[in-house]
Amino acid sequence: MEHHNLYALFRAAFGQSLQKTAITTDDGHSVTFGDIDALSGRMANWLESLGLRPGDRVMVQVEKSVPALLFYLACLRSGMVYVPLNTAYQSAELAYFMENAQPAVFVGDPARLAALSPLAAGLGVPHLVTLAADGSGSLMDAVQAHPGEHRVCEVSGDDLAAILYTSGTTGRSKGAQLTHHNLASNARTLQTLWGWQPHDVLIHALPIFHVHGLFVAAHCALLGASTMLWMGRFKPRQVLDWLPRATVFMGVPTLYVRLLQEPALTPGACGAMRLFISGSAPLLAETFREWQQRTGHTILERYGMSETLMLTSNPYRAEDGPRLGGTVGRPLPGVQVRCVDENGQACPAGGIGNIEVRGPNVFPGYWRMPEANAREFSADGWFRTGDVGHFNDAGYLTIVGRSKDLIITGGYNVYPAEVEGYINELEGVAESAVIGCPHPDFGEGVVAVVVPQPGASLDPAQLSAAIKERIAGFKVPKHLFVVNDLPRNVMGKVQKNLLRDTYAQVFKG
Structure with a gap:
């Protein structure tokens, strides 16, 4: 019988390196x-x-x-x-x-x-x-x-290794079941795709109750017999101290934003690094560009979920194509990703649709939730991610939002990520979140919540006027609020459900 236990795979990888340092913590x-x-x-x-x-x-x-x-x-x-x-x-x-x-x-x-x-x-x-x-x-x-x-x-490869409870932004959290085969196939694919080597040193700055820190970062290092520099909590200056000793860093966008606030972040400080990876939340185009300018490195953005592990990645090797900001790259080898319309028909390049996936990394279903499983999987076995996106002609996927975040105003579809992209390009804007709130005439009205850059003063009326020059009238926010920060979960994702609760009455005054 072939040994399918994921730990046996790790043990085979580092078994010849038992004396090698596997982990060094921030306390030495x-x-x-x-x-x-x-x-x-x-x-x-x-x-x-x-x-x-x-x-x-x-x-x-x-x-x-x-x-x-x-x-x-x-x-x-x-x-x-x-x-x-x-x-x-x-x-x-x-x-x-x-x-x-x-x-x-x-x-x-x-x-x-x-x-x-x-x-x-x-x-x-x-x-x-x-x-x-x-x-x-x-x-x-x-x-x-x-x-x-x-x-x-x-x-067996189909035996469960883990159950990850989803964040539960709509209804009760669901337990995503992950098998030994799900985890092993994804770890092997990422190790090859991202060029992992035993001499690599990973700065591990993420939580380990989540896919990113546990099933991507730690798995890659263990399978590569690579050393991890381990911090209990993210500390930007500790990262900078470790950069000359490291080759790989994985982070959520918030970590990159905080590192960019450090004057010591320079091309020289990143001289030993070969790869910076971002995921778990959308990376702002401004962060992508500023990181290139400050460090000389281009962040590799990828896409995954608790239910599926990693699904897509921008290229690691230059010969495989550029890393395109605003996209999450192409499907991983062996993974199928499609965008379909409401009738289940494949969308053409550029056509926005619901993202569905299948492959050896995709979970078999939710723990003890047969109704959810029947709802979330198509008849031909594709998992409905709940994300909405489109492919370009080169096969790169762009995520435009969650299907539950789609705003239907006066019969028109508004994708929040598109509007946020335009708002974020305006002078003085650090980031934004666009939501739909109940509207007596249109069903939903578009609302924007905007965070200014440090030291900037934003005028909602001026912002609205600037947005009207850029996008169709039905996409323009009917209300725009300026706030100090956006509510986020621990992985850096904006909690739009909380924003919808906060501004639910805005059109009822």
């Missing part, structure tokens, strides 16, 4: 690949000592740490299903996740133990342990009694 602590193998083995043995069996769920809500990453690997190697949770989730949300996933183990922060204990007990979670950001906690105490040698559990 280092672990080798041998340490990773031994400590994750102890953790896996501890899980099995509890009587857990492959397929049991292990739910984790802890701050980022090296032991937290190794515990994920322990779940893989013992055949458990890893369920990471955003650290911002509170008791009501945790109760829903526990009830839905029915975990055998919950790992939480020691500081939240008083709230977690009655919650876990009331919902019948058999085992509650703690893990702090500094590596202390009852989990680490418990695993010390177990040996580091561990036989990796044999699984």
Whole structure:
């Protein structure tokens, strides 16, 4: 039987490099690949000592740490299903996740133990342990009694490796099931596509409860037997200190914006770097251009989802084409992406449609939600992403928004990303968000929420006048608000549902 366990794939990759430094933290602590193998083995043995069996769920809500990453690997190697949770989730949300996933183990922060204990007990979670950001906690105490040698559990490629709960901006969060094969196929593809080598050094500045930090960044490094420079929380100056030692950086757009505020960001500081990757939220054209000017590097933007892992990427190699700002590149090898109209017919180049995907990376469905699965997959097996976009003649995909964010005003379709693009080009504008709000005559009215650049003073009337010169009248915002910042989730995505709630009454005055 072929070994399909994802951890076995990682172990084969770094098995000849056990003495090599795998991770160096921002406080100077280092672990080798041998340490990773031994400590994750102890953790896996501890899980099995509890009587857990492959397929049991292990739910984790802890701050980022090296032991937290190794515990994920322990779940893989013992055949458990890893369920990471955003650290911002509170008791009501945790109760829903526990009830839905029915975990055998919950790992939480020691500081939240008083709230977690009655919650876990009331919902019948058999085992509650703690893990702090500094590596202390009852989990680490418990695993010390177990040996580091561990036989990796044999699984099929279709067995679940993880469940990721979506952010739940509409209705209850859904648990996206990801298999060992989903994760392994995507990791192999990205390792090849992005030219990953053992001598690469990754600056890991992302959370690890999300696809980007865990299933893209960490997987690429583990599969490449590459060293990670590991920071618990993003610190721009720490990144700058590490750049001369690193070759790859992955970030959400917000991280790039903050790095651009550092005077020490220069071409010389980035001299050792070969690749900067951005994802999880749209990268503003201004950020894309300014990064080129300040560093001499062109950011590679890509596109993925919790349900599908990575789907598209701008080219890494120059011979494969340019990296085009405002696009997320072409479909990955082996991945199919199409834009279709409301009748399910393929859109021509430039035609805006609903994005659907299929491939070895695409999840088999949501955990215990057959109705959602029937709704979100087409009859011929394509997953409906909920995103809207179009391809250019060269096959590059541009995302114009979420289908739920589409504004229909007076019978006309308005795509927020298009209007935002025009607003963001205006002098003094840092960024914007365009939403639809209930309107008594038009059904929905276009509303823009704009953030000024530092030191800039924006006049809503002047902005509106400038926009009217650029786009069709039905796309022009009927109300424009200037604010200090936009609400975002931890991955940097603007939370338009919160904006719609805030401005819901704007046309009812």
